[in-house]
Amino acid sequence: EPEVTQTPSHQVTQMGQEVILRCVPISNHLYFYWYRQILGQKVEFLVSFYNNEISEKSEIFDDQFSVERPDGSNFTLKIRSTKLEDSAMYFCASSEQGGLAFFGQGTRLTVV
Amino acid sequence: DAKTTQPTSMDCAEGRAANLPCNHSTISGNEYVYWYRQIHSQGPQYIIHGLKNNETNEMASLIITEDRKSSTLILPHATLRDTAVYYCIVRRGGGSQGNLIFGKGTKLSVKP
Numbered sequence: 001e002p003e004v005t006q007t008p009s010h011q012v013t014q015m016g017q018e019v020i021l022r023c024v025p026i027s028n029h030l031y032f033y034w035y036r037q038i039l040g041q042k043v044e045f046l047v048s049f050y051n052n053e054i055s056e057k058s059e060i061f062d063d064q065f066s067v068e069r070p071d072g073s074n075f076t077l078k079i080r081s082t083k084l085e086d087s088a089m090y091f092c093a094s095s096e097q098g099g100l101a102f103f104g105q106g107t108r109l110t111v112v
Numbered sequence: 113d114a115k116t117t118q119p120t121s122m123d124c125a126e127g128r129a130a131n132l133p134c135n136h137s138t139i140s141g142n143e144y145v146y147w148y149r150q151i152h153s154q155g156p157q158y159i160i161h162g163l164k165n166n167e168t169n170e171m172a173s174l175i176i177t178e179d180r181k182s183s184t185l186i187l188p189h190a191t192l193r194d195t196a197v198y199y200c201i202v203r204r205g206g207g208s209q210g211n212l213i214f215g216k217g218t219k220l221s222v223k224p
Contacts, residue, residue: 004155033211033212035214037153039153042214042215042216042217043150043156043199043214044214045211045212045213045214048211056211089153091155091156093155093156093212097207098207099144099146099161099203099204099207100146100158100161101158101212102158103155103156103157103158104155105154105155106153106154106155108153
């Protein structure tokens with residue numbers, strides 16, 4: 001069964017460093033998403049991406065964040081200068097038509 | 113997208129049916145009801161979705177009231193592995209407008 005894959009599963013980074021979280025969406029999907037979940041809190045929407053541009057972004061998705069689909073298979077989330085409060089699980093999701101979406105298993109980002 | 117209301121927590125005995133309610137009184141005609149669950153800090157897992165007819169798949173059944181203002185997710189024979197947080201989400205069926213927005217969900221505990 002096709003699935004969304006995310007790498008790495010766990011990333012530790014120093015405060016102020018740049019990180020790139022990678023996702024391989026399901027191959028025929030056209031809509032892509034990033035969500036995050038701070039420990040003990042709810043899953044929060046960050047950004048949606050369609051047709052090579054951002055469709056919608058939340059207040060969390062500030063100038064420190066960017067997304068890219070560098071080739072036909074990967075979808076990345078970059079955090080330019082990480083802060084302690086960026087520590088969270090980051091989930092990538094993809095959707096064929098923009099409704100039903102499937103999620104990856106997440107990347108646990110720890111900023112120290 | 114319409115908001116949803118779910119109980120904070122529920123218990124269910126192993127082997128019995130788990131019935132998880134969701135209120136979505138402001139749902140509009142083109143909005144679907146989606147159910148996801150999250151086990152520990154794993155990625156949200158799609159369960160089922162529907163527009164107005166009742167739906168059933170290998171995981172669960174979804175019962176939507178005739179006025180569409182509420183729905184119930186039914187796990188027919190709950191197992192310990194069904195212990196998770198269950199999210200009811202209302203969203204338009206497709207396209208790039210609107211995203212899956214997670215609330216706090218219902219924490220279902222299946223007990224032996």
